[in-house]
Amino acid sequence: MVERPTDASPGGPGSSKDDEEELARRLERLGESLETRRAAEEAENRKGRSSGFAQATKVASEFVAGVIVGAGIGWGIDKAAGTSPWALIVFLLLGFAAGVLNVLRSEGVVADAGARLREAEPKETRRPDRDGDRPAP
Amino acid sequence: MDPQAAKYLGAGIATLGMAGAGIGLGTIFGNYLAGALRNPAAADGQFGRLIFGFAVTEALGIFSLLVALILLFA
Amino acid sequence: MAADKVDPIHQFHITKILPINVGHYDVSFTNSSLFMAMTVIAATAFLILATSGRSMVPNRWQLVAEMSYSFVANTLRDAAGKAGMKFFPMVFSLFMFVLVANLLGMIPYFFTITSHIIVTFCLAMLVISTVVIYGIWKHGFHFFGLFVPSGVPAALVPLVTMIEVISFLSRPISLSVRLFANMLAGHITLKVFAGFVVTLSAAGVAGMAGAVLPLAMAVALTALEFLVAFLQAYVFTVLTCMYLNDAIHPGH
Numbered sequence: 001m002v003e004r005p006t007d008a009s010p011g012g013p014g015s016s017k018d019d020e021e022e023l024a025r026r027l028e029r030l031g032e033s034l035e036t037r038r039a040a041e042e043a044e045n046r047k048g049r050s051s052g053f054a055q056a057t058k059v060a061s062e063f064v065a066g067v068i069v070g071a072g073i074g075w076g077i078d079k080a081a082g083t084s085p086w087a088l089i090v091f092l093l094l095g096f097a098a099g100v101l102n103v104l105r106s107e108g109v110v111a112d113a114g115a116r117l118r119e120a121e122p123k124e125t126r127r128p129d130r131d132g133d134r135p136a137p
Numbered sequence: 138m139d140p141q142a143a144k145y146l147g148a149g150i151a152t153l154g155m156a157g158a159g160i161g162l163g164t165i166f167g168n169y170l171a172g173a174l175r176n177p178a179a180a181d182g183q184f185g186r187l188i189f190g191f192a193v194t195e196a197l198g199i200f201s202l203l204v205a206l207i208l209l210f211a
Numbered sequence: 212m213a214a215d216k217v218d219p220i221h222q223f224h225i226t227k228i229l230p231i232n233v234g235h236y237d238v239s240f241t242n243s244s245l246f247m248a249m250t251v252i253a254a255t256a257f258l259i260l261a262t263s264g265r266s267m268v269p270n271r272w273q274l275v276a277e278m279s280y281s282f283v284a285n286t287l288r289d290a291a292g293k294a295g296m297k298f299f300p301m302v303f304s305l306f307m308f309v310l311v312a313n314l315l316g317m318i319p320y321f322f323t324i325t326s327h328i329i330v331t332f333c334l335a336m337l338v339i340s341t342v343v344i345y346g347i348w349k350h351g352f353h354f355f356g357l358f359v360p361s362g363v364p365a366a367l368v369p370l371v372t373m374i375e376v377i378s379f380l381s382r383p384i385s386l387s388v389r390l391f392a393n394m395l396a397g398h399i400t401l402k403v404f405a406g407f408v409v410t411l412s413a414a415g416v417a418g419m420a421g422a423v424l425p426l427a428m429a430v431a432l433t434a435l436e437f438l439v440a441f442l443q444a445y446v447f448t449v450l451t452c453m454y455l456n457d458a459i460h461p462g463h
Contacts, residue, residue, distance in 0.1 A: 054393070057392055061385045061389045062381075064385075065381035066377060066385075068381070068384060069377050069380045069381040069384060070377050070381075075210055078210075078211065085211030088206060092206065093196075093199070094370075096195070096196060096199045098374045098375075098378040098381060100188070100192045100195075101374060101375075101378050102381060107188075
């Protein structure tokens with residue numbers, strides 16, 4: 001288990017100025033290296049090792065939630081506007097698309113909405129159903 | 138037969154279409170896994186096609202769900 | 212069919228402890244409310260007692276409290292950046308509430324509040340409404356830029372925007388269903404295997420010998436459930452942080 005000394009120690013009151021600066025520098029360096037290592041570990045974790053059942057429930061719930069929300073919206077519009085059953089049909093299919101988008105996003109094939117906007121350009125046009133969208137491994 | 142009862146029965150029968158989608162998904166993911174185990178290096182590259190197949194197959198299942206929902210709610 | 216004694220669903224039954232009616236609304240104090248109150252009290256008491264010493268070299272309790280603090284703080288900082296730290300109290304409370312609720316549910320004869328979808332759904336709605344309200348308050352109309360992806364042909368923009376909106380609206384559902392389904396499935400499985408032990412061991416010596424297998428399974432599942440209790444609290448927190456990130460930086 002890794003502790004983070006930066007969180008807990010405000011520095012001893014009796015130490016001289018030099019010592020304190022040196023200590024602070026070292027703590028900072030330690031914090032940095034811990035940070036990078038933890039980030040790498042986390043990326044590794046996210047990629048592979050989460051348990052199969054957890055991953056399955058995650059993907060399934062993402063997909064089903066999209067469909068349910070789509071159907072719910074469509075049903076609500078039908079109820080309000082009396083356009084039954086057209087809104088239900090359209091929004092169920094849209095919900096299906098949203099569900100697939102959710103799955104792709106949680107699998108990291110398509111970037112997040114926010115991240116995608118932030119980076120603006122290159123990954124955006126990548127579609128999973130086209131050939132040659134990935135560099136050969 | 139009471140038309141309301143016939144509606145519910147029809148909705149139940151319509152959801153059987155989801156079984157077909159289930160079989161199709163099983164085939165797709167099973168074959169993907171088999172292929173991925175034979176040639177793990179190529180597996181990541183085919184993930185997009187896997188999702189595409191999943192989406193198309195599941196869309197057909199969604200249609201039967203749609204029929205059931207229309208029978209129930211519309 | 213399971214015998215009446217080992218009904219795996221019975222543990223989720225809500226009973227009224229103190230019936231209260233306000234107007235037409237039933238706001239009775241139920242066993243669910245009791246365990247929510249217990250969760251809050253347990254989490255608060257743990258954190259207050261553990262950090263009361265404030266020693267330079269932490270003892271075990273203080274170490275656990277500090278670890279949970281820095282764990283959540285790091286998760287939030289990674290996902291939402293420095294600007295996200297103003298949400299730390301909320302995220303930390305959510306994490307501790309879900310974690311303590313899940314862990315309390317692991318004690319035999321205790322009620323698991325997170326195995327009811329209305330509870331998890333309310334937590335998820337709290338997160339999403341925070342995201343929406345803060346996003347609109349901070350960025351105004353610009354917040355809705357989250358739903359309009361750039362680089363899509365103009366003809367497709369309305370379609371894609373609808374899909375993005377539905378995808379956004381499905382977040383609270385998938386967030387709540389995940390926590391709820393994991394806790395529900397885990398507790399039912401535990402109960403079913405425990406029920407096997409009871410019914411088998413009632414069938415004489417041979418049954419007793421056979422009951423060893425489901426007993427071992429139940430023990431293993433208990434360990435797994437502790438892991439799931441922690442993991443689901445963590446997943447809930449991570450997703451909360453990611454959604455908050457959308458509110459803080461809705462794409463510039």
